[in-house]
Every structure is written in C-alpha cells, then in structure tokens.
Amino acid sequence: MKSTKVAAIGLLAIALGSAPALASSTDWFETQGGRVRLVTSGKPDANGQLHGILDIDLDPGWKTYWRDPGDAGVPPQLDISASTNISSAEFDFPAPQHHDDGYSKWAGYDQSVALPITFHLKAAGEPAMIDAHVFLGICETICIPVSTKLLLDPASDPDNADDAALVSAAQEALPAAEQPDFNVKIVSKDEKSLLVEATFPGNPTSADFFIAGENGYSFAAPKRVEKDGRTLFSVEILNRPAQAPAEGGLHYTLVSDAGSVSGILPYM
Structure with missing residues (x-):
C-alpha cells in the first residue's frame, strides 16, 4: 500500500460531493467502492451531547481504516467547523482487524462499518446544525480518498426510531x-x-x-x-x-x- 497505493491516491481525483438533508440522517454519498452518510439519534442527551454515526457501506472486496491506518492509510476525519452550535466531535471505533496487502500492514475493516460520533453542543437546548466535511480512505487494490460535505438538522426529525436504533447498535458494538x-x-x-x-x-x-x-x-x-x-x-x-x-x-x-x-x- 505504501508505494503503489500511495501513488494511486496521488493520481486519482478526490471524490467530492455534497449531500444536504434536513433530517436526522443525510442522504448517501455514493463513491467508487461504497457509500457514506451521517446518521444521528435526533435529540441531544442531558449532557448536551448529540450521538451519531458515520455509516460506511462498502462494496464486496473493499476495506476502510481504523483510527490508526498504518504507514500509508487514510484515517477517518471529520471537520465540523462550519456547523452551528457544535463545539467539537470525536469518533469511536469498533474493534478492527489486521490486514497485510503485500505493501504494508494496517488495521481496519473489510466489511461495512458504523463509526460512532459524539457531537458536543456549545449551548444545550439551542438549535444545532451539523455541517460536516468528511474525509476517509476506502481501498480495494488501490485506495480512493473520499471527501464530501454532509449537512443535516437533527431536530427536523428528532423521533426517528430507525436512526436512533442504528446509532444505539453502533455504540453497543464498541469494545468495552x-x-x-x-x-x-x-x-x-x-x-x-x-x-x-x-x-x-x-x-x-x-x-x-x-x-x-x-x-x-x-x-x-x-x-x-x-x-x-x-x-x-x-x-x-x-x-x-x-x-x-x-x-x-x-x-x-x-x-x-x-x-x-x-x-x-x-x-x-
């Protein structure tokens, strides 16, 4: 991955896109090798935290990275600086697997995965709009850098049971x-x-x-x-x-x- 795949990343155009949605989840952003979206539970908790996931749906044979991708990978990144009433956000990660593709050894996932996100509100009880730039790498024999803007208003659909269940399931799948x-x-x-x-x-x-x-x-x-x-x-x-x-x-x-x-x- 360190030589051939890094070179491939340099030659490939980054997949850019925008998927606005006034709901507790965004539309899917489609890219080579899979698709991604943001899903939230819709309502902040008593501590002013809004829980969500980066939902990564991989095509068969494709992979993506853990928090530490090894010496040549692209870890998931989330920039929420354009958001309203969101001070910070951080990922949690389910247990990964080790992979050896002949170029490097790295940690990640070879099946679709949901990465829990905790969004911290600046002011609890005030409206929040998530305007997030998502960047991650997904790989088959080459790596595709995926870059997209995902926009949502969690309060527009605060009681969506399906979205809340997806977020809860991802949190339950985390390591203890x-x-x-x-x-x-x-x-x-x-x-x-x-x-x-x-x-x-x-x-x-x-x-x-x-x-x-x-x-x-x-x-x-x-x-x-x-x-x-x-x-x-x-x-x-x-x-x-x-x-x-x-x-x-x-x-x-x-x-x-x-x-x-x-x-x-x-x-x-």
Missing part, C-alpha cells in the same frame, strides 16, 4: 472498557520498542492487539510473543516526540474470541 481480567499492561519499554502483556478471557491463541499512534507517535504492527504461558505483544516504535505529552495517552484495543476492550496506555 478495559477490565482487571481483560487488558494490557506495559512490561518494558525503551526508545525503540514497547512490550505489553495481554490478559484476556477466551482461547489463548485468539488474542490480537492494536495500538494507535498519535501526537507524534507511530508504531509498526504488533508482533505476538508467547513466553512462560504469557501472551505478549512486541511493538516497534517508528516515531516518537522528543518529549512525551503531559496529559492523555495512547488508545489501544485488545481482542479475543470472548470480545474486545479498549483503554489508554501511558505515553512513554
């Missing part, structure tokens, strides 16, 4: 919060590598681990290591900032045949 018997802990670390131990229920051979690079960090695909009955994952650190950020941490997801959890590892 890390648990004492289902998590990863750092065993060792240095300038070039990170070693974590996975604790999880289920088949001992079923575990898979994903760590997202951000704030100047990037990582190679984790490598599974079995040692003394323990499941470890070794991760090469490809890039890191000169100084670790003072707050926050690195998102991780741990998967087994018993389910999945997500958590935060401290910066190193």
Whole structure:
C-alpha cells in the first residue's frame, strides 16, 4: 500500500460531493467502492451531547481504516467547523482487524462499518446544525480518498426510531472498557520498542492487539510473543516526540474470541 497505493491516491481525483438533508440522517454519498452518510439519534442527551454515526457501506472486496491506518492509510476525519452550535466531535471505533496487502500492514475493516460520533453542543437546548466535511480512505487494490460535505438538522426529525436504533447498535458494538481480567499492561519499554502483556478471557491463541499512534507517535504492527504461558505483544516504535505529552495517552484495543476492550496506555 505504501508505494503503489500511495501513488494511486496521488493520481486519482478526490471524490467530492455534497449531500444536504434536513433530517436526522443525510442522504448517501455514493463513491467508487461504497457509500457514506451521517446518521444521528435526533435529540441531544442531558449532557448536551448529540450521538451519531458515520455509516460506511462498502462494496464486496473493499476495506476502510481504523483510527490508526498504518504507514500509508487514510484515517477517518471529520471537520465540523462550519456547523452551528457544535463545539467539537470525536469518533469511536469498533474493534478492527489486521490486514497485510503485500505493501504494508494496517488495521481496519473489510466489511461495512458504523463509526460512532459524539457531537458536543456549545449551548444545550439551542438549535444545532451539523455541517460536516468528511474525509476517509476506502481501498480495494488501490485506495480512493473520499471527501464530501454532509449537512443535516437533527431536530427536523428528532423521533426517528430507525436512526436512533442504528446509532444505539453502533455504540453497543464498541469494545468495552478495559477490565482487571481483560487488558494490557506495559512490561518494558525503551526508545525503540514497547512490550505489553495481554490478559484476556477466551482461547489463548485468539488474542490480537492494536495500538494507535498519535501526537507524534507511530508504531509498526504488533508482533505476538508467547513466553512462560504469557501472551505478549512486541511493538516497534517508528516515531516518537522528543518529549512525551503531559496529559492523555495512547488508545489501544485488545481482542479475543470472548470480545474486545479498549483503554489508554501511558505515553512513554
């Protein structure tokens, strides 16, 4: 993906479009390899948060990316700066899968996927209009950068049960919060590598681990290591900032045949 596919991205025109809709969901934006839309639950919650999804419907054989797409992918991005009464928005991600296409190893989805979004209102109780620029990559043998504007007024259809059910189902499909018997802990670390131990229920051979690079960090695909009955994952650190950020941490997801959890590892 890093050579042929990046070159292909440079040669292909970005798919541009606009799909306005005065409803709790937008119309589908059609593109090569699939289609995308925004769906919301219609009503903000008591905390002034509006819940929604980026609904990505992939054609057979096409794929899209997790929050960390590897060394040559395009993660989903959402710019809501043109929106009314929306201060910020962030994605959540269901558990991904590892892929190796011969060019690079990356994390993502090989089936249609709904990415939950939390929109934060500037003023609870005031009208909000979502005017979002969505950018993501979808891939078959080449990657297509998809760029579109999606506009909706959630309050125009606030009681749409079908849309609310889609949002709820996507939230329920997210990894659970890390648990004492289902998590990863750092065993060792240095300038070039990170070693974590996975604790999880289920088949001992079923575990898979994903760590997202951000704030100047990037990582190679984790490598599974079995040692003394323990499941470890070794991760090469490809890039890191000169100084670790003072707050926050690195998102991780741990998967087994018993389910999945997500958590935060401290910066190193």
